[in-house]
Amino acid sequence: MSSSSGSTAAATPILKEEVDIVIPTIRNLDFLGMWRPFFEGYHLIIVQDGDPSKVIKVPEGFDYELYNRNDINRVLGPRAHCISFKDSACRCFGFLLSKKKYIFTIDDDCFVAKDPSGKEINALEQHLKNLLSPSTPFFFNTLYDPYREGTDFVRGYPFSLREGVPTAASHGLWLNIPDYDAPTQLVKPLERNNRYVDAVMTIPKGTLFPMCGMNLAFNRELIGPAMYFGLMGEGQPIGRYDDMWAGWCVKVISDHLGLGVKTGLPYIWHSKASNPFVNLKKEYKGIYWQEELIPFFQSVSFPKECTTAQKCYIELSKQVKAKLGKVDEYFNKLADAMVTWIEAWDELNLSGVKSEALSNGPAK
Amino acid sequence: MSSSSGSTAAATPILKEEVDIVIPTIRNLDFLGMWRPFFEGYHLIIVQDGDPSKVIKVPEGFDYELYNRNDINRVLGPRAHCISFKDSACRCFGFLLSKKKYIFTIDDDCFVAKDPSGKEINALEQHLKNLLSPSTPFFFNTLYDPYREGTDFVRGYPFSLREGVPTAASHGLWLNIPDYDAPTQLVKPLERNNRYVDAVMTIPKGTLFPMCGMNLAFNRELIGPAMYFGLMGEGQPIGRYDDMWAGWCVKVISDHLGLGVKTGLPYIWHSKASNPFVNLKKEYKGIYWQEELIPFFQSVSFPKECTTAQKCYIELSKQVKAKLGKVDEYFNKLADAMVTWIEAWDELNLSGVKSEALSNGPAK
Numbered sequence: 001m002s003s004s005s006g007s008t009a010a011a012t013p014i015l016k017e018e019v020d021i022v023i024p025t026i027r028n029l030d031f032l033g034m035w036r037p038f039f040e041g042y043h044l045i046i047v048q049d050g051d052p053s054k055v056i057k058v059p060e061g062f063d064y065e066l067y068n069r070n071d072i073n074r075v076l077g078p079r080a081h082c083i084s085f086k087d088s089a090c091r092c093f094g095f096l097l098s099k100k101k102y103i104f105t106i107d108d109d110c111f112v113a114k115d116p117s118g119k120e121i122n123a124l125e126q127h128l129k130n131l132l133s134p135s136t137p138f139f140f141n142t143l144y145d146p147y148r149e150g151t152d153f154v155r156g157y158p159f160s161l162r163e164g165v166p167t168a169a170s171h172g173l174w175l176n177i178p179d180y181d182a183p184t185q186l187v188k189p190l191e192r193n194n195r196y197v198d199a200v201m202t203i204p205k206g207t208l209f210p211m212c213g214m215n216l217a218f219n220r221e222l223i224g225p226a227m228y229f230g231l232m233g234e235g236q237p238i239g240r241y242d243d244m245w246a247g248w249c250v251k252v253i254s255d256h257l258g259l260g261v262k263t264g265l266p267y268i269w270h271s272k273a274s275n276p277f278v279n280l281k282k283e284y285k286g287i288y289w290q291e292e293l294i295p296f297f298q299s300v301s302f303p304k305e306c307t308t309a310q311k312c313y314i315e316l317s318k319q320v321k322a323k324l325g326k327v328d329e330y331f332n333k334l335a336d337a338m339v340t341w342i343e344a345w346d347e348l349n350l351s352g353v354k355s356e357a358l359s360n361g362p363a364k
Numbered sequence: 365m366s367s368s369s370g371s372t373a374a375a376t377p378i379l380k381e382e383v384d385i386v387i388p389t390i391r392n393l394d395f396l397g398m399w400r401p402f403f404e405g406y407h408l409i410i411v412q413d414g415d416p417s418k419v420i421k422v423p424e425g426f427d428y429e430l431y432n433r434n435d436i437n438r439v440l441g442p443r444a445h446c447i448s449f450k451d452s453a454c455r456c457f458g459f460l461l462s463k464k465k466y467i468f469t470i471d472d473d474c475f476v477a478k479d480p481s482g483k484e485i486n487a488l489e490q491h492l493k494n495l496l497s498p499s500t501p502f503f504f505n506t507l508y509d510p511y512r513e514g515t516d517f518v519r520g521y522p523f524s525l526r527e528g529v530p531t532a533a534s535h536g537l538w539l540n541i542p543d544y545d546a547p548t549q550l551v552k553p554l555e556r557n558n559r560y561v562d563a564v565m566t567i568p569k570g571t572l573f574p575m576c577g578m579n580l581a582f583n584r585e586l587i588g589p590a591m592y593f594g595l596m597g598e599g600q601p602i603g604r605y606d607d608m609w610a611g612w613c614v615k616v617i618s619d620h621l622g623l624g625v626k627t628g629l630p631y632i633w634h635s636k637a638s639n640p641f642v643n644l645k646k647e648y649k650g651i652y653w654q655e656e657l658i659p660f661f662q663s664v665s666f667p668k669e670c671t672t673a674q675k676c677y678i679e680l681s682k683q684v685k686a687k688l689g690k691v692d693e694y695f696n697k698l699a700d701a702m703v704t705w706i707e708a709w710d711e712l713n714l715s716g717v718k719s720e721a722l723s724n725g726p727a728k
Binding site: 116139140141142143144150151152153154155156157158159160161171173178179180181183184188191192193194195196197198199203204205206207208209210211212240241243244247263283287290291294 | 480503504505506507508514515516517518519520521522523524525535537542543544545547548552555556557558559560561562563567568569570571572573574575576604605607608611627647651654655658
């Protein structure tokens with residue numbers, strides 16, 4: 001039983017050579033101050049969204065690289081269009097550039113939460129524990145994560161399944177402002193999430209879930225190529241479905257590859273709700289398209305030859321074009337962008353191109 | 365949002381005309397003393413296992429009927445063999461005799477647990493809340509039960525699925541002694557469950573789980589005929605798989621009928637671990653048979669004509685015989701007993717036979 005839920009302030013950073021923290025932002029990163037005890041010692045990749053001439057201030061003492069739209073255009077050239085503009089979907093540019101095994105991505109309105117004992121939660125440490133311990137997607141364990149200290153598989157859990165499978169992604173939750181859609185925000189403007197549910201669990205194979213990008217970690221080697229946040233924001237008909245899209249792709253591909261996806265701990269403190277009227281405008285097409293997307297993803301299957309996340313993702317792009325193109329022309333464009341994303345991924349990750357493309361150096 | 369997690373001591377009993385509490389036992393029911401604030405006002409069906417000449421004492425003030433082996437033989441006649449002897453699987457005789465809509469079944473070594481605030485947990489009330497609010501088996505909600513007060517469906521949850529489906533069963537958990545199999549008990553004799561996970565969730569469609577009968581409630585009208593605890597104990601090659609068997613049957617049938625199964629709250633306090641050496645003897649065949657049972661249940665499908673739990677259960681008995689009969693002759697016997705159980709169910713529940721069969725009256 002290799003995992004436990006403890007959180008420690010200013011702990012020695014674990015796996016610091018193997019983790020990048022990716023933050024999309026349009027503002028000064030004062031929120032990092034509160035994360036200092038947990039993030040210092042780790043490397044940050046900051047993806048600046050919006051006007052590239054704006055200067056983003058990063059508090060002193062952090063090890064970071066910062067990319068703006070000009071950098072995205074320079075690094076990706078004609079493929080830069082696959083990275084969204086004026087939308088936090090741009091965060092996936094950071095996933096592309098990273099060379100680390102693990103990514104933790106967090107929004108700049110997320111602060112350190114406290115557990116019921118009042119202790120500050122080291123979200124990154126919990127995510128790494130989730131990623132380092134196996135997942136159990138084939139059978140449900142009623143006492144939740146069986147690898148956690150003080151817990152195990154219960155009576156009736158098949159012994160052949162107790163080794164588990166590698167964990168591809170760890171989806172963390174939010175105290176205070178819950179991640180609601182615009183209609184729910186409008187109907188329940190004052191609802192806050194005060195319930196600390198002390199559990200991590202594997203989302204079973206064959207089950208889709210709404211993956212929020214606010215507090216998310218993943219194993220880049222296992223699932224990175226599927227962590228594409230799509231075409232959102234400026235010039236696109238929808239927004240706020242970037243992480244959902246990525247989540248559905250990640251889940252069907254993880255299911256096919258025999259990888260696990262966990263949800264639950266750690267919590268972060270989500271400080272402020274976004275404007276529900278603005279959100280409604282971004283979301284409304286997604287809200288009805290989604291009714292066709294879910295049956296699509298529920299029926300996706302991959303041929304045996306799809307043995308890597310890349311191969312699965314290319315196959316998925318074909319199925320998107322074949323089956324969702326008729327829902328809206330947007331999905332043809334998205335399917336093309338999915339291919340472009342994989343081309344960019346392979347170029348930057350399978351060759352030595354990255355260091356060359358970046359030879360002018362990122363802003364710092 | 366009709367459900368909340370509150371528990372109140374000595375609350376007015378809700379739905380008392382629609383609930384039976386079923387307790388299998390071999391000893392005096394002193395444990396009921398602690399449950400008095402929560403169970404008084406409800407009707408108990410006590411199924412006495414083992415020697416029928418032994419007198420079981422029930423604390424004063426409870427409304428109950430008590431059946432022993434002689435009663436089972438008298439009521440069921442030639443069908444009595446489908447009710448296990450010297451095994452808590454005999455509890456399903458109580459499910460058969462009940463005429464109520466909801467059943468709560470609890471073991472006599474289970475006591476009232478406390479929530480983290482120190483408040484005594486009204487397990488029955490929480491089970492009824494779980495059963496009265498819908499389930500969401502088709503898509504995972506990351507904030508758990510969306511119908512609970514202070515919670516909702518998160519962004520990305522399809523609106524067409526937010527009505528949910530009727531809930532067939534509510535599986536509660538255990539503080540103190542966890543429900544481990546004999547090998548795990550032997551390896552971790554001192555492990556105790558101290559973690560209160562404040563959540564109720566629907567087990568997704570297509571996912572099997574290990575259902576423990578210690579702290580369990582269900583809607584008898586929706587799923588009662590599938591709550592058969594099989595052939596265990598005296599004269600049978602296995603034990604301690606009665607609730608597991610019922611759980612796998614209940615889950616595949618609920619999935620087919622579009623019903624939900626929940627797990628999580630409420631907790632009870634499980635006072636003492638059973639003897640792991642005795643358990644190992646009971647379980648060992650189940651431990652390896654199970655490796656074939658799980659793939660079997662994962663592949664079960666029902667034709668469209670199976671529109672009720674009864675019809676599904678008869679169909680399942682045929683598949684058990686066809687596919688598991690080769691694993692061991694025991695499964696042929698079990699398949700026959702499944703049919704006998706449904707015959708008994710129909711006789712006692714679809715006609716006026718019960719009152720007649722019981723005309724001599726149960727022990728009281």
